[in-house]
Amino acid sequence: MADLSPGVASAISPLVRRIVAPNAGPLTGAGSNTYLVGVDEIVVVDPGPAIASHVEAIVGCGGDRIRWIAVTHAHADHAGAAAALAERTGAELLAFPAIAEGLVVESTEFGVLAMHTPGHSPDHVCYLLEEERMLFSGDTVLDGSTVMIAPPEGDMAAYLASLERLSSRRLRLRTIAPGHGRLIDDPAARLAGYLAHRLEREASIVAALEAGAVTIDQVVDAVYVDLHATLRDAAAATVHAHLIKLAADGRATGTDGAWHARAA
Ligand SMILES: [Zn+2]
Numbered sequence: 001m002a003d004l005s006p007g008v009a010s011a012i013s014p015l016v017r018r019i020v021a022p023n024a025g026p027l028t029g030a031g032s033n034t035y036l037v038g039v040d041e042i043v044v045v046d047p048g049p050a051i052a053s054h055v056e057a058i059v060g061c062g063g064d065r066i067r068w069i070a071v072t073h074a075h076a077d078h079a080g081a082a083a084a085l086a087e088r089t090g091a092e093l094l095a096f097p098a099i100a101e102g103l104v105v106e107s108t109e110f111g112v113l114a115m116h117t118p119g120h121s122p123d124h125v126c127y128l129l130e131e132e133r134m135l136f137s138g139d140t141v142l143d144g145s146t147v148m149i150a151p152p153e154g155d156m157a158a159y160l161a162s163l164e165r166l167s168s169r170r171l172r173l174r175t176i177a178p179g180h181g182r183l184i185d186d187p188a189a190r191l192a193g194y195l196a197h198r199l200e201r202e203a204s205i206v207a208a209l210e211a212g213a214v215t216i217d218q219v220v221d222a223v224y225v226d227l228h229a230t231l232r233d234a235a236a237a238t239v240h241a242h243l244i245k246l247a248a249d250g251r252a253t254g255t256d257g258a259w260h261a262r263a264a
Helices: 052-065 082-089 156-166 187-210 216-223 229-248
Strands: 009-011 016-020 033-037 042-045 066-070 092-094 102-106 111-116 125-129 134-138 175-178 252-255 258-261
Touching: 009 052, 016 052, 033 052, 033 175, 042 052, 052 066, 052 082, 066 082, 066 102, 082 092, 156 187, 156 229, 175 187, 187 216, 187 229, 187 258, 216 229, 229 252
Parallel strands: 042 066, 066 092, 134 175
Antiparallel strands: 009 016, 016 033, 033 042, 102 111, 111 125, 125 134, 252 258
């Protein structure tokens, strides 16, 4: 199994190589994954953070065969190196909103489809490598760290709709290549687990409101057991995202930081 050491290009499938960026951390896991798709003509999916050694590693691997740079979303750990890499290679930059849906790369070897998958951010796009049914999921599905849905940019209702869409059997996904972490070889089970986890959390937030929690902090205390202090802000953002969705669903009301359950 290819490892996640930064700066090393490892083949993860016949058409795809991965280079992990040297930006490991609590929200980036082992580091951001940059994928090079293709042999004679290459699309770089998520060039990663603007770190010179990482750009060098990408150019060292793909050289002048890099024709396209496709970013999943504008966050700096995914797209930070896009401008530098485009300048070095002359590759065409592909990003939302110019691309959102449909065939965006067509080479002699492969085709890549874009799917607009908002939720983590409004501009998020996943890419499907048709030949291998591999989904480049950016920050929509991760391995080894939690997807942040933080309002106002993060939208829980949109996120759940995106997960539902990716769960469609018609996509015939074989693998998910996440923005952080290892290749996921059980896409259907992973997506079902993600959906179940979010719906469970939503249910426990409703239960916390019904038990008398009013502020986001009180909901966090009721829902998250043994929460590490460094993760408290992330938990509060996640709860906030759920509360906004519950309000839109007519299951909660919230004004001036006071939230209440509403009978369905
Ligand atoms: Zn992100």
